[in-house]
Amino acid sequence: MIIKLNTAGSTPIYVQLRNQIVMGIGRGDLKIGQGLPTVRQMAEDIGINMMTVTKAYTILKNEGFIEIDRRHGAKIKPTALLTDNFSEKIESELALLITESSLKGIEKEHFFKMCAEMFDRLNISQVAGGNI
Amino acid sequence: MIIKLNTAGSTPIYVQLRNQIVMGIGRGDLKIGQGLPTVRQMAEDIGINMMTVTKAYTILKNEGFIEIDRRHGAKIKPTALLTDNFSEKIESELALLITESSLKGIEKEHFFKMCAEMFDRLNISQVAGGNI
DNA sequence: TATTTGTATTACTCTACATAATACAAGTAA
DNA sequence: TTACTTGTATTATGTAGAGTAATACAAATA
Numbered sequence: 672m673i674i675k676l677n678t679a680g681s682t683p684i685y686v687q688l689r690n691q692i693v694m695g696i697g698r699g700d701l702k703i704g705q706g707l708p709t710v711r712q713m714a715e716d717i718g719i720n721m722m723t724v725t726k727a728y729t730i731l732k733n734e735g736f737i738e739i740d741r742r743h744g745a746k747i748k749p750t751a752l753l754t755d756n757f758s759e760k761i762e763s764e765l766a767l768l769i770t771e772s773s774l775k776g777i778e779k780e781h782f783f784k785m786c787a788e789m790f791d792r793l794n795i796s797q798v799a800g801g802n803i
Numbered sequence: 804m805i806i807k808l809n810t811a812g813s814t815p816i817y818v819q820l821r822n823q824i825v826m827g828i829g830r831g832d833l834k835i836g837q838g839l840p841t842v843r844q845m846a847e848d849i850g851i852n853m854m855t856v857t858k859a860y861t862i863l864k865n866e867g868f869i870e871i872d873r874r875h876g877a878k879i880k881p882t883a884l885l886t887d888n889f890s891e892k893i894e895s896e897l898a899l900l901i902t903e904s905s906l907k908g909i910e911k912e913h914f915f916k917m918c919a920e921m922f923d924r925l926n927i928s929q930v931a932g933g934n935i
Numbered sequence: 936t937a938t939t940t941g942t943a944t945t946a947c948t949c950t951a952c953a954t955a956a957t958a959c960a961a962g963t964a965a
Numbered sequence: 966t967t968a969c970t971t972g973t974a975t976t977a978t979g980t981a982g983a984g985t986a987a988t989a990c991a992a993a994t995a
Contacts, residue, residue, distance in 0.1 A: 681951085683983060690899055697902035709940065720985050725942075736906060741940060741992055753907040761904055762917065767822055768900065769921045770829035772893055774868060775885040779922045785894065786918065789901045790911045813982085815952060841971065852954045857973070873961055873971060 672700045674717045684719055688727040693736060696747055699794030707737065707745040749797075804832045806849045816851055817858040824863060828879055831926035839869065839877040881929075 672695045676687050695701040707713070710728060714721040728745055731737045735751035772782055804827045808819050827833040839845070842860060846853040860877055863869045867883035904914055 685983085693906065694899065694902055696906060710942090711940085722943095722986090723984060726983095728941090739941070741942095742994080744940075750908045751906055753909065757903075757907060761900060761907075761909075764896070764900055765917065766921050767826065768893060768896055769918060770826055770925065771889075773922070773925050773927065774825065774828060774883055775889060775893075776882045777885065777893075779919075782922075783915065783918065785897060786901060786915065787911075789898050790905070790914075793902065793905055795905065817952085842973090843971080854955090854974095855953060858952095860972090871972070873973095874963080876971075 674713075676717060676719070685723050685726040685730070688713075688717070688719075688724065689730050692727070692731060696736065697793050697795060699796045701747055702796050702798040703747050703749050704798040705747050706743070707747070709744060806845075808849060808851070817855050817862070820845075820849075820851075820856065820859040821862050824859070825868060828868065829925050829927060831928045833879055834928050834930040835879050835881050836930040837879050838875070839879070841876060 672691075674688065674691050676684055678684065680687075692701065692707070696703075701707070707728070708716060710721050710724040714724045728737065728739065732739050732745075734757065735754075736748060737745050738748050739745045769782065773779075804823075806820065806823050808816055808823075810816065824833065824839070828835075833839070839860070840848060842853050842856040845856045860869065860871065864871050864877075866889065867886075868880060869877050870880050871877045901914065905911075
């Protein structure tokens with residue numbers, strides 16, 4: 672999968688990497704059960720420090736999106752458990768986004784249309800022959 | 804309006820203040836045409852530095868949510884202009900939020916229900932006798 | 936046994952955040 | 966005019982996070 676980082680922006684690299692992996696799973700570029708590159712390999716591939724990759728992987732592990740096993744490496748997990756924390760995070764971010772959109776004149780119908788398209792574009796899939 | 808800040812968290816104070824003001828407009832606590840407290844007053848009210856308030860106000864001004872006039876102070880603007888930048892920001896954040904939600908097992912229908920409730924809760928209103 | 940893995944530690948530089956103390960021009964109100 | 970308030974700007978300081986770099990180590994693999 673191709674990782675695009677914006678080192679000029681203010682968003683931390685480990686956050687960008689974490690988000691790109693999440694989006695990669697959503698698009699189907701990364702499949703459930705598929706292994707991620709090792710922290711050293713990923714660091715070399717995208718030209719950043721190993722510890723920065725570790726930080727992103729650790730967050731993804733804590734969020735339940737991947738599991739890390741020394742024997743099998745990092746793997747994409749099936750549907751992650753929805754915790755109260757994560758639920759609150761999603762709701763508060765969504766509320767802010769909807770308020771901003773509305774203040775900017777985006778109609779409810781248009782917003783829903785955008786959401787529908789994004790949902791339809793999702794392609795969460797499993798790796799061929801994967802035993803989940 | 805009541806401003807709640809979480810100084811323990813990692814979100815910068817000026818970002819929290821900016822978000823709270825946006826949400827305040829959306830809820831109707833702050834009405835279009837209404838004046839915001841001066842930077843010095845706001846700083847004193849919520850117990851932070853004047854420059855931190857200035858930072859939040861400047862962002863809101865650049866985003867088109869308020870206008871600052873030395874003669875009239877800071878005022879909430881009517882519907883802000885939707886720029887390409889802001890449109891892209893909303894779309895990318897929404898895409899990430901939808902992907903995360905879906906990976907966490909939140910169904911499309913449930914997501915739409917949340918959105919609908921949030922839209923219905925909005926109460927963007929004008930100040931009484933305000934000449935916009 | 937040699938290698939790879941995730942993880943941990945320490946040290947260092949750089950930047951952002953927040954506060955503090957002033958200062959000043961523009962506008963307001965006495 | 967004078968005194969005050971306003972938004973804005975500057976400089977300095979302390980703290981914390983981000984990112985890199987160089988190692989180190991136990992667990993697992995080949």
